[in-house]
Amino acid sequence: MGKPAVSTPSAAGKKERKKSGKGARARSAVKYKLFTPGPVQVPGYILDELGSKLVYHREEAFSKIFASVQKGLQKVLVTRNDVFVLTASGTGAMEAAVVNLVSPEDKVLVAISGKFGERWRELCIRAGAYVDSLTRPYGESVPPVEVERHLLAADTVKCVFTTLAETSTGALNDIKAIGEICRRLNRILVVDAVAGLGADELRTDAWHVDVVVGGSQKALAVPPGLSFITLSERAWELVQRSKGVRYYFDLQAYRRFAAKGQTPWTPAISLFYGLDAALRRIAKTGVVRYWNSHKQMAQFVRGKMKRLGLELFAAKPSNALTAVKMPVGVDGAKIVEACKGEGFLFANGQANLRGKIVRIGHMGPVSKSSMTRALACFRKQFLKAAGRAH
Ligand SMILES: *Cc1c(COP(=O)(O)O)cnc(C)c1O
Numbered sequence: 150m151g152k153p154a155v156s157t158p159s160a161a162g163k164k165e166r167k168k169s170g171k172g173a174r175a176r177s178a179v180k181y182k183l184f185t186p187g188p189v190q191v192p193g194y195i196l197d198e199l200g201s202k203l204v205y206h207r208e209e210a211f212s213k214i215f216a217s218v219q220k221g222l223q224k225v226l227v228t229r230n231d232v233f234v235l236t237a238s239g240t241g242a243m244e245a246a247v248v249n250l251v252s253p254e255d256k257v258l259v260a261i262s263g264k265f266g267e268r269w270r271e272l273c274i275r276a277g278a279y280v281d282s283l284t285r286p287y288g289e290s291v292p293p294v295e296v297e298r299h300l301l302a303a304d305t306v307k308c309v310f311t312t313l314a315e316t317s318t319g320a321l322n323d324i325k326a327i328g329e330i331c332r333r334l335n336r337i338l339v340v341d342a343v344a345g346l347g348a349d350e351l352r353t354d355a356w357h358v359d360v361v362v363g364g365s366q367k368a369l370a371v372p373p374g375l376s377f378i379t380l381s382e383r384a385w386e387l388v389q390r391s392k393g394v395r396y397y398f399d400l401q402a403y404r405r406f407a408a409k410g411q412t413p414w415t416p417a418i419s420l421f422y423g424l425d426a427a428l429r430r431i432a433k434t435g436v437v438r439y440w441n442s443h444k445q446m447a448q449f450v451r452g453k454m455k456r457l458g459l460e461l462f463a464a465k466p467s468n469a470l471t472a473v474k475m476p477v478g479v480d481g482a483k484i485v486e487a488c489k490g491e492g493f494l495f496a497n498g499q500a501n502l503r504g505k506i507v508r509i510g511h512m513g514p515v516s517k518s519s520m521t522r523a524l525a526c527f528r529k530q531f532l533k534a535a536g537r538a539h
Contacts, residue, residue: 152538179495184523186316186344186375186470186510190365191423194430195371198422206418212410214421219407221428222377223347225369225436226361228353232379234401234424236417239343239364242376244272244338245398246360250308250384252392256312258299259310260291260327264317264340264499269310276393281306287318287502293326300334307387308337314345317402317499319472319508320463321349325356332357336382343367345374347431348443348469348512359384368443368469369431370422370513388442416478429512443468446511446520453524457531462506472498479535487530493523 204210222232229266235241251257251273259270261284273280283299285291291311300306311333313324320385324340331338339360342351347368353361359381366373380388380400389401402413431439447468451461454473462472475481482504485495498506507526511520 151227157355162389177502177533181492182519182523184492184510184515184520185494185496186367186508187226187512189368189510190274190515190519191370191372192325192514194243195423195426195496198426199372199419200322202422206411206416210422212420213415214425215407215409215410215412217423218425218428221425221432222363222379224350224432225428225439226353226363226377226379227351227355227436228361228379230354230379230381231404232377233400233407234412234416234421235376235378235398236374236414236420237376237398238366238373239341239362239376240268241398242343242362242378243268243341244363244375245378245395246310247272247276248393248395249388249400250337250339250355250391250393251276251278252390255308256281256303256306257308257310258283258296258303260296260312260322261290262291262312262318262320262322263287263315265312265315265343266291266310268311269339273310288320288462290315290320290322290463291327293323293330296327297330297334298531300330300336306336310339310386311341313340313342313351314349314467314469315463316344316470316508317502318463319461319466319470319505321345321453321465321467323465324358329359331359337387339384344469344512345467346377347436347439349467350440353379354381357411365420365424368439368512369424369427371427372420374417374420376423381489413432439514440448442514443511444516446517447471449517449520450509450511450524453528459529459531462502469510469512471511472506473509475505475507476535480504480529484527484530484534487533488526491526491530493526495523495527 227346256279258281337359343364344367346363362379365371365375408412459473496508
């Protein structure tokens with residue numbers, strides 16, 4: 150017979166304290182600020198909203214926040230159409246776009262300028278589509294005339310998938326020009342704006358973009374977990390006809406529930422509050438000014454890089470992030486590692502770009518003083534890695 154497995158209140162309390170002490174240590178072990186291209190540092194006024202409230206999602210209180218978020222997202226996307234919030238990271242909204250628009254054996258065009266463009270291709274292949282890929286080398290943007298050439302050669306292509314800000318390279322695509330071509334040739338344009346949304350100019354309706362997807366953890370500076378999708382009437386017509394298999398991401402269900410201020414499944418209610426705080430702040434600033442603040446931050450970062458003699462990886466860069474090329478013999482991964490130790494987290498290049506580029510995220514309301522400190526650390530570690538004194 151062993152001792153009963155009951156501890157005295159004081160012993161239990163001690164154990165609890167010990168446990169939470171450990172937890173606190175584990176949390177405080179993360180001693181860096183995020184300068185990564187998503188997730189980004191979340192400001193206090195957004196964090197404060199997350200833990201405070203929980204309402205029932207079939208109740209009026211939720212419909213209120215739903216309506217407020219809807220209005221805020223329409224402003225950021227510059228659209229009059231509904232915007233749906235999904236409980237999923239950005240890739241979830243990409244998948245939602247594909248399974249709602251693409252039927253097996255459909256022909257689609259994917260205009261690719263990096264890793265996220267490749268994700269569209271993979272999703273479309275899984276959906277059973279015949280995929281025509283227009284691929285540019287990493288660092289370049291998609292030339293709109295090439296999109297036009299591909300579409301003129303294949304009049305059965307229904308949808309064109311592309312990316313606003315290609316986070317793997319820092320390149321920006323000319324969505325306005327591509328939108329004009331797609332409208333003229335009567336094709337549905339689907340844009341991954343997960344990274345660019347809020348950072349780069351994007352006028353969904355005026356630029357004839359039929360479908361846009363976005364995510365919470367990039368330029369809106371909300372924690373990860375939510376993504377967004379909006380569709381034009383033309384796109385809805387295709388959704389109604391398409392035979393892609395969907396359940397959780399069935400956008401027609403989202404549309405039915407949106408009419409009463411709800412989502413079909415239990416939403417990430419706490420994140421809605423964070424998102425609402427972010428969107429209200431952006432609405433107050435105005436979306437054009439929010440874009441401009443990203444442009445100014447991008448210029449500030451690029452000025453500092455130029456002074457170090459570093460070149461940008463992207464020929465036409467987005468305002469969401471700056472990818473800089475490392476000179477031969479300088480390992481960017483070492484700089485990233487050293488800066489992390491000093492409290493500033495940048496991102497490496499992905500796959501075979503690892504070490505060859507460093508990506509500096511400047512999405513969200515980053516302060517100039519905090520960026521100045523981060524870049525001073527980058528400078529120091531770069532000069533060290535390059536074997537130059539400073
Ligand atoms: C971050 C990002 C995504 C989505 O990635 P998740 O990890 O699923 O949020 C998609 N496209 C681009 C361009 C991105 O930057």
